[in-house]
Amino acid sequence: MACSPFFALAGGGSSSLLRLSFIDLVIIVIYFGIVLGIGFYLKRFASTGEDFFLAGRKMTAWIAGLSFISANLSSLETMGWSAMAYQYGMLGAHAYLIGAIPAILFLAIVMMPFYYICKTHSVPGYLKLRYGEGPRSIAGISFSFLTIMVSGASMFAMAKILNLLLGWNMDVSIWVSSITVAIYVALGGLLSAVFNEVLQYFLIWAGSLLIPILGIIHAGGWGRMLERIQQNAPIIHPTVQNADFTSLWRNLGSFDTNPMGIDWFGMVFGLGLAVSFGYWCTDFLQVQRVIVAKDLRSAQNGTIIGAFLKMLVPIIVTIPGLLGLAVLLNPDGSPMVLVPESDPRAGITHRTFNDVLPLLMGQYLGPGLLGLGVTAMIAGFMSGMAGNISAFATVWTYDVYKPLIKKDADDRHYLTMGRWSSIVGILISIGTAYLLFLFSNILEYLQVLVFFFIVPLFGAILLGMLWKRATPAGGFWGFLSAIVVSIAMWAYVHTFPDGWRPQPKVTLSEGAVVSLEKGADGKFARIVVESGRVDLVNVPVAAQTAVQGAPLDIPAVLKQGSGDVPVQVLAPAVVLADTRQTSKFGVEGVPVVLKPGVALQSTSISKTFAPAAFNPAHAKVIARSEKAKPMAVNMYSAWWSFVVCVSVTFLVSLFTKPKPDAELKDLVMGLTTMPDEGPCPWYQKPILWAGVVAVVLVAVNIIFW
Amino acid sequence: MHEHEKQIPIWFFIGALLALYGLLILGSGIYGAINPPPEAQRVALWHLHADIWWGALLVIFGLVYVVKFRPREGEGLTGRQKPGSPG
Numbered sequence: 001m002a003c004s005p006f007f008a009l010a011g012g013g014s015s016s017l018l019r020l021s022f023i024d025l026v027i028i029v030i031y032f033g034i035v036l037g038i039g040f041y042l043k044r045f046a047s048t049g050e051d052f053f054l055a056g057r058k059m060t061a062w063i064a065g066l067s068f069i070s071a072n073l074s075s076l077e078t079m080g081w082s083a084m085a086y087q088y089g090m091l092g093a094h095a096y097l098i099g100a101i102p103a104i105l106f107l108a109i110v111m112m113p114f115y116y117i118c119k120t121h122s123v124p125g126y127l128k129l130r131y132g133e134g135p136r137s138i139a140g141i142s143f144s145f146l147t148i149m150v151s152g153a154s155m156f157a158m159a160k161i162l163n164l165l166l167g168w169n170m171d172v173s174i175w176v177s178s179i180t181v182a183i184y185v186a187l188g189g190l191l192s193a194v195f196n197e198v199l200q201y202f203l204i205w206a207g208s209l210l211i212p213i214l215g216i217i218h219a220g221g222w223g224r225m226l227e228r229i230q231q232n233a234p235i236i237h238p239t240v241q242n243a244d245f246t247s248l249w250r251n252l253g254s255f256d257t258n259p260m261g262i263d264w265f266g267m268v269f270g271l272g273l274a275v276s277f278g279y280w281c282t283d284f285l286q287v288q289r290v291i292v293a294k295d296l297r298s299a300q301n302g303t304i305i306g307a308f309l310k311m312l313v314p315i316i317v318t319i320p321g322l323l324g325l326a327v328l329l330n331p332d333g334s335p336m337v338l339v340p341e342s343d344p345r346a347g348i349t350h351r352t353f354n355d356v357l358p359l360l361m362g363q364y365l366g367p368g369l370l371g372l373g374v375t376a377m378i379a380g381f382m383s384g385m386a387g388n389i390s391a392f393a394t395v396w397t398y399d400v401y402k403p404l405i406k407k408d409a410d411d412r413h414y415l416t417m418g419r420w421s422s423i424v425g426i427l428i429s430i431g432t433a434y435l436l437f438l439f440s441n442i443l444e445y446l447q448v449l450v451f452f453f454i455v456p457l458f459g460a461i462l463l464g465m466l467w468k469r470a471t472p473a474g475g476f477w478g479f480l481s482a483i484v485v486s487i488a489m490w491a492y493v494h495t496f497p498d499g500w501r502p503q504p505k506v507t508l509s510e511g512a513v514v515s516l517e518k519g520a521d522g523k524f525a526r527i528v529v530e531s532g533r534v535d536l537v538n539v540p541v542a543a544q545t546a547v548q549g550a551p552l553d554i555p556a557v558l559k560q561g562s563g564d565v566p567v568q569v570l571a572p573a574v575v576l577a578d579t580r581q582t583s584k585f586g587v588e589g590v591p592v593v594l595k596p597g598v599a600l601q602s603t604s605i606s607k608t609f610a611p612a613a614f615n616p617a618h619a620k621v622i623a624r625s626e627k628a629k630p631m632a633v634n635m636y637s638a639w640w641s642f643v644v645c646v647s648v649t650f651l652v653s654l655f656t657k658p659k660p661d662a663e664l665k666d667l668v669m670g671l672t673t674m675p676d677e678g679p680c681p682w683y684q685k686p687i688l689w690a691g692v693v694a695v696v697l698v699a700v701n702i703i704f705w
Numbered sequence: 706m707h708e709h710e711k712q713i714p715i716w717f718f719i720g721a722l723l724a725l726y727g728l729l730i731l732g733s734g735i736y737g738a739i740n741p742p743p744e745a746q747r748v749a750l751w752h753l754h755a756d757i758w759w760g761a762l763l764v765i766f767g768l769v770y771v772v773k774f775r776p777r778e779g780e781g782l783t784g785r786q787k788p789g790s791p792g
Binding site for chain 1: 713718747751755759760
């Protein structure tokens, strides 16, 4: 059996990945100065509730469009989707194409008039008007909770990443960023958040566009980059040997020709319909950005501008991920292998998928440029926090506090509540960030919760807007049942009735002394542990605290279930017996010999519920293939959740009493009179530009078919 | 909102910030070209001097925005709004 490549000194460890110079720090400090200055400047323009929560409803189409797209372009997004492109190849770009554009155009042309005309403050507010207090309360409370959690997660992620990349103290990162965000959101409300989002959009492009430009030059051109990807992918992703990493659609004919383990149906209906429409049409954080435009036409054109800008984002997100497969090399010239966060080697001997963008920044950006890149990243995180906090302040004040706690206060009272809820929101976010220090796995569950909350919401709102027969009871039960089904599906794919056993692993403790025997090809043939301590997981050995008598042999592979599984060997900081130098490596499928005297700790792990692992048999029930990767399971789960929501809403509505037409005026198609905004030149008509964006979308898909 | 107060468009802030950043990066790039760092400390494709031309581009882009959107009497906070303009 061929052992996997040797990754000694491939990365990880305690040293920071990027080193900033004085000029880089100056650039970062200037950014903080500017955003605080803008916050103080804008305070005078936020003197009423309408100003604070809805930026006075005066945004132009360009501002609304830039803010709409920028609110989505946080650093979690850019780093996360670069990582997705590294993991899934060009399929990652679908998040910006079929996974966004049709939904954004639908929002602009079909849904925006309803949101805009009913003058709602929020998406839960629309639910109240359309279905009543029940669905609004569920949506308002869960949305408030999730925005705070996401804001805290953004803080935690920023602190962790700045610590890993730059060695910065995590407490300082959290407090400096959150105090800055608290000041500028509490002062200027949504206006401040929108201004900083627009600013962040330009910073992200200024700081990130050089990476794909230089990377493609470095790879020898676009064609050469694709060739290198296909050469390197089998080494980097050995579990998907036959997968094509360089196409958008050509590889979706079956489940095993693409790295995601999905087919075209899942991509079109799971991502293109359920996830995408759920996110773009009903996530209040997004919708809030465009319903604040100065008139309906600006709101629609702003959304369409957002769609066009969204299609450009793969240039700075997907291409870097692909470049990671082509140009990131170890010192010996072999492809650098990055691993998922859940991999036991992550952060010890290997960098993770999420590091692909920072690694490229370190590879190409010198002094000054690196400062701009890091500033763009910080701006992205802070903008993400500010967006969530301003959305929280609005939904809390209008959808929880006003209807449930204090109904009849004056505007000034709600404005004060908005400012204070921004500050309290930040404080709770800080608490959440510190909670994540203790339970970092929560982050993973949280993302899943957000993911499955929005799809049921979309189902309820879509039927509410398009079908006047949809009843309040139908909306409530459809929404609730789809949330329950989403959570049930998630639990189902992580359940292992026969027990889940992690891959056998041998971890050599710090300071263990080893002899490395190599074969003729330079790869490891055998690892001999002379002394020190060794932790064994799922490696069957006789119960003992140290090796006694004869040396203990651990084979390269072990039988687990019905197949052979290679044994993983991790050595984060060992001493080489011949040179007495410290080294680190991660390898699997290599026999290990433990000399007498080596201390042993053996653990056997078997779980019936493991959130970090997918049960292929259960995944097949939901995603139609045992090869389905987590993303494919998510897409199919979203599709089923949408189906449940629409079906239950439909069925319950048939047997319950609908609202009278008079109460649905301006809320439902057929009962809404579109306002006459007067004549406008042909080049300002939303439908024209929606058509142009749709044509460009089709062309891009054909070019990269 | 204070409609009558002289307002500064967001584009002006963006232009000013990018021009300032461009100037710093350009200056740093020129300094690096005159005093090259040791081979081991250079980034990949150092010889292309991306910091010089990227910094220069940022300065030009930023200055265009600063000049075009400099604060003037009667302008909207989010940019110039001509009568009948969709924004």
